[in-house]
Amino acid sequence: MHALEIQGLAKDYAVGFWKKTSRTALKPLHLNVTHGETFGFLGPNGAGKTTTLKLLMGIIFPTSGTATILGRDIGDPEVKRKVGFLPEQPYFYDYLSAPELLDYYARLSGVPAGTRQSRIAELLERVGLRDVGNKQLRKFSKGMLQRVGIAQAIIHDPEIVFLDEPMSGLDPVGRHDVRELIQQLKDQGKTIFFSTHILSDAEALCDRVGVIHKGELRGVGVVNDFRSSVADKTEVIWLGAGALASVTDLVSDTHTTGDTVRGTVQSDNLDRLLEKLRQQRARLISVTPINQTLEDYFLAQTQEKEEEKEAVRS
Amino acid sequence: MTSRLSAITLNTFREAVRDRVLYNLVLFVLLLVASAPVISQISIGMEKLMLVNLGLSSISLFGVIIAIFVGIGLVSKEIEKKTLYTILARPVRRWEFIAGKYLGLLLTLVVNAVLMTVGFYLALLVFIHGLHPADGMLLVAIYFIILQFMMMVAITLLFSTFSTPIFSAIFAFSLFVIGTFGNDLRNFAAMSNGATKWLATAAAYIMPNFASLNVISQVAHQQSVGGQLVLFNTVYALLYSVAVAAAAVLVFERRNLK
Numbered sequence: 149m150h151a152l153e154i155q156g157l158a159k160d161y162a163v164g165f166w167k168k169t170s171r172t173a174l175k176p177l178h179l180n181v182t183h184g185e186t187f188g189f190l191g192p193n194g195a196g197k198t199t200t201l202k203l204l205m206g207i208i209f210p211t212s213g214t215a216t217i218l219g220r221d222i223g224d225p226e227v228k229r230k231v232g233f234l235p236e237q238p239y240f241y242d243y244l245s246a247p248e249l250l251d252y253y254a255r256l257s258g259v260p261a262g263t264r265q266s267r268i269a270e271l272l273e274r275v276g277l278r279d280v281g282n283k284q285l286r287k288f289s290k291g292m293l294q295r296v297g298i299a300q301a302i303i304h305d306p307e308i309v310f311l312d313e314p315m316s317g318l319d320p321v322g323r324h325d326v327r328e329l330i331q332q333l334k335d336q337g338k339t340i341f342f343s344t345h346i347l348s349d350a351e352a353l354c355d356r357v358g359v360i361h362k363g364e365l366r367g368v369g370v371v372n373d374f375r376s377s378v379a380d381k382t383e384v385i386w387l388g389a390g391a392l393a394s395v396t397d398l399v400s401d402t403h404t405t406g407d408t409v410r411g412t413v414q415s416d417n418l419d420r421l422l423e424k425l426r427q428q429r430a431r432l433i434s435v436t437p438i439n440q441t442l443e444d445y446f447l448a449q450t451q452e453k454e455e456e457k458e459a460v461r462s
Numbered sequence: 463m464t465s466r467l468s469a470i471t472l473n474t475f476r477e478a479v480r481d482r483v484l485y486n487l488v489l490f491v492l493l494l495v496a497s498a499p500v501i502s503q504i505s506i507g508m509e510k511l512m513l514v515n516l517g518l519s520s521i522s523l524f525g526v527i528i529a530i531f532v533g534i535g536l537v538s539k540e541i542e543k544k545t546l547y548t549i550l551a552r553p554v555r556r557w558e559f560i561a562g563k564y565l566g567l568l569l570t571l572v573v574n575a576v577l578m579t580v581g582f583y584l585a586l587l588v589f590i591h592g593l594h595p596a597d598g599m600l601l602v603a604i605y606f607i608i609l610q611f612m613m614m615v616a617i618t619l620l621f622s623t624f625s626t627p628i629f630s631a632i633f634a635f636s637l638f639v640i641g642t643f644g645n646d647l648r649n650f651a652a653m654s655n656g657a658t659k660w661l662a663t664a665a666a667y668i669m670p671n672f673a674s675l676n677v678i679s680q681v682a683h684q685q686s687v688g689g690q691l692v693l694f695n696t697v698y699a700l701l702y703s704v705a706v707a708a709a710a711v712l713v714f715e716r717r718n719l720k
Contacts, residue, residue, distance in 0.1 A: 161718075205551040208718040225553045233551035239543045241473070243480040255469035256552045300548060310551075 149219050151308050151339040152181040152204075156213035159199050173199040175364045176213055181341055181356075186334050188354035188371075189343040190446055196363040197343035198236055201312050205233050218307060229258060232306035236313040236343075238297040242286035246277055246296050249285060250303050257304035271299040275329060291322035298329050309333055311342035315349050327352065351442045359449040366449035371442065381438040382418050385410045388430030395424050412438070466554050467562050474566020475573075478532055483570060486524050490578050493520055494585045501589060510590050514600065514682040517582040522607045522678070524578070525571050526614055526638055532570070533618025534630035536563045537710075541719050550719070557711045564619055564707055571611040579604050599681040602692060606675040609699035613670050614638065616706035623713045637670060644671030670702060 156176040163171045174196045181187045191197050202208045204215060204222055220227035240249055250268045259267060272278050275295040280288075285296065294314070301309055314330065315323045330353055333340055344350055350357050351371060358368040384399070389407050392399075398421045399411030409430075413421045415437070425432060478484070494517065501512050537560070540546040549559060579601075586593060617637055621630035640647065647669060651662035675695055677687050 202547075202719075205547065207547055207550050208720070209716075225555055228551060228553040231551065233548065235544060235547040235551075238548065239545060240548070241477065241545060243477055244473075252469055252473055253548065253552065256466050256549065256554055258465070258553060304552075 150180040151183045151185070152179070152187075152215070152217055152341060154179040154200075154204075154213070154215040157200070157203055157210050157215050158212045159203060159208065160211045172363050174203070177360075177365055179358060179365065179368070181339060183339055184337050185356060186330075186340040186354050187342070188350035188357040189341065189360060190345065190347065190350055190357050191343070191360035192345055192450065195345075195360045197345075197360060198312055199363070200360070201233075201235075201310055201341075201343060204310060205231075229304065230307040232301035232304070232309040234297045234301040234309075234311045234314055236316060238293065240285050240293065240296060240300070243284060245282040245284055246272060246280050246288075246299070247282070249296065250299055253300045254303045259304050267303065267305075271303060274332075275299045276325065291318055291325070294318060294322065294326055295329075298326065302333065306338070308339040308341065311340065313344055314342055315344065315346055323349070347442050347446055357442065357445075359446055361450040367445070369445060380415050381412050382415050383410065383412055383434075383436045383438055384418075384421060384425075385433040386425055386430045387433060388425070388428060391425055391428035391430040394428055395421055398424070408433070463555075463558065466558050467565070470549075470554075470559060470562025471565040471569060474536070474563050475569045478528075478567065478570040481532075483528055483532060484574060484577075486528065487574065487577055487581070490520055490524060491581055494581065498585075498589055510586070511682050513585060513589055515678060517578075517585060518600070518603050518607070518678040518682070521575055521578045521582065521604060522610065522676075525575055525607065525611050528574065529567065529571060529611055529614040530618055530631055530634045530638070532567055533615055534622050534627045534634065536567060536619055537622040537714065538625070538627055538630065546719055556715050560619065560623070560707065560711050560714055564615055564710075567615050567619075568612060571615065572608060575604060575608055575611070594684070596684045596686075599684070599686055602687045603677050603681045605692070606677055606695055609695055610672055610675045612699050612703045613641075613672070613706070616703040616710070617670065620706050620710040620713070623710045623717065638672070641670035641672035642676070643673065644669060645673040647671075671698070675699070 154177050156178060157174065158172075158176045159174040160170045160172050163169050177200060189197050189200065199208070203210050204217065206222060206225075206228075215222045217227050218230055241252075244252065247268050250271065251264060254264045254267065269278075272280070275298055277292065277295055277299070280292070285293065288296065298311075298314070301311070311330070315326050318326060327349060330340060330342070334353065340353075342353075354371050356368060356370050359366045386409055387407055389404050389409055392402065392404065392409050392411075395411075396402075398417045399413050402409060402411040404410075418435070422432070422435075494513075497513075497516055501509050501516075537546075540549070546559075550556070582600075583593070586597065614634070618630060618634045621633050625633065644666070647662065648666045648671070651659060651666045654662050674691075677691075680687060
């Protein structure tokens with residue numbers, strides 16, 4: 149049994165004055181996330197990430213398809229006892245203080261009265277808000293609100309946590325802190341499903357990622373595969389612009405700055421290039437394999453179909 | 463379920479208090495104090511009539527205004543500010559949210575009315591120099607005002623589940639005005655014929671009837687209110703409120719929150 153199983157979940161909205169036109173926000177989505185996995189849901193703005201999360205949280209209803217969280221249908225409110233959720237750019241009841249807000253959410257999540265206060269104190273400490281006292285949330289900065297947001301998402305110690313753009317709009321310090329908090333959840337063995345359009349965050353935290361674009365899942369991959377994939381190209385930098393003329397058939401994308409030359413070579417031709425540079429008495433500065441990155445994968449998934457469509461049109 | 467319901471109820475009450483809704487009590491006291499010189503100029507016997515009419519009408523009107531202006535935002539504000547997202551992501555049923563919101567605003571109005579009642583009786587003691595056993599009937603009028611609040615909160619809550627705050631306020635206020643003349647609508651239905659009679663009768667049953675809940679003039683003249691009317695009004699207000707709140711739940715259960 150997976151922690152999250154999505155089977156053909158789709159969402160269309162009726163638009164226009166007479167609601168006769170249909171706009172697809174999410175095409176049938178099939179996706180599984182295993183227990184303890186950190187899954188990154190990547191996509192540009194408006195790709196369908198938030199729609200998916202809203203469907204899973206019961207905020208909107210699917211046009212078709214089903215999904216289960218921890219083996220229970222998403223329509224069953226009881227499954228929410230084990231689910232934590234941080235919405236994108238969360239807004240909380242700003243007339244409450246952080247402890248009051250957490251107490252409210254703890255009650256709604258069924259946290260026993262006996263452990264509620266100690267849990268709130270522990271979480272405020274953990275998210276770095278121990279000293280906020282009874283200050284109302286309306287006086288909180290965006291970064292502080294995001295910390296409160298994470299605290300409310302885990303107040304009931306959920307098994308699976310859904311985070312919608314958790315680092316969005318934060319300054320570098322805030323992003324670092326939130327990343328640390330997510331890493332802690334990951335270390336605790338929680339299943340984490342988080343959406344983001346910031347690839348470095350996904351690369352740092354996720355075990356697997358899925359790329360969604362224009363409401364369609366374009367691909368799912370293991371992050372480590374991107375890191376360890378064998379490079380088919382290598383970047384070579386050497387000193388000795390005079391040697392360039394004899395290797396033009398081997399290198400591409402060359403840039404010359406003074407006597408320094410930078411070029412890209414197919415890995416198959418690397419040995420021949422190095423041999424020729426030695427013969428020309430060029431001084432080698434660096435040889436760096438160009439691995440496929442998450443960014444390459446992301447761009448490939450989001451651009452590939454655009455190009456296909458362009459080709460069909462022309 | 464009880465814990466979630468009470469949490470939402472108390473949070474709604476707390477929001478109203480922190481948004482300074484109860485500041486209207488200051489206005490109520492000022493109104494009573496400012497009217498004292500006017501009342502004292504009027505001959506004995508009329509003084510009390512004036513004060514009872516003024517006091518009870520104010521308790522009713524202040525409450526209805528709060529019911530409309532807080533009620534219209536009960537659900538729509540939570541949708542607009544997306545605070546609902548973190549509520550629905552918990553084991554909270556949608557009907558529990560609606561019921562909690564309803565009870566929270568009703569609690570606010572009852573607390574408000576009780577505090578106003580205390581002020582009103584103090585005013586009677588100060589200006590009229592004493593209470594009469596028949597003044598107990600004033601409490602029946604206040605009880606009917608609270609029944610009126612029950613119905614108004616359900617109405618504003620229903621509009622709040624699908625309409626914008628401005629339209630909700632217009633709709634709710636219109637229903638309040640129509641309901642105030644509820645008996646006239648029924649009389650008109652009784653006198654009409656054909657399709658008009660059918661339509662007017664249907665409207666008379668659908669629209670709230672606040673007229674039967676208004677016994678201010680009666681108690682101001684120290685006339686008693688029959689136990690049958692108390693029972694009838696209680697059952698009517700309960701059934702009407704439950705029916706309208708159920709409609710609010712039905713709308714909200716199906717709503718996609720964008």
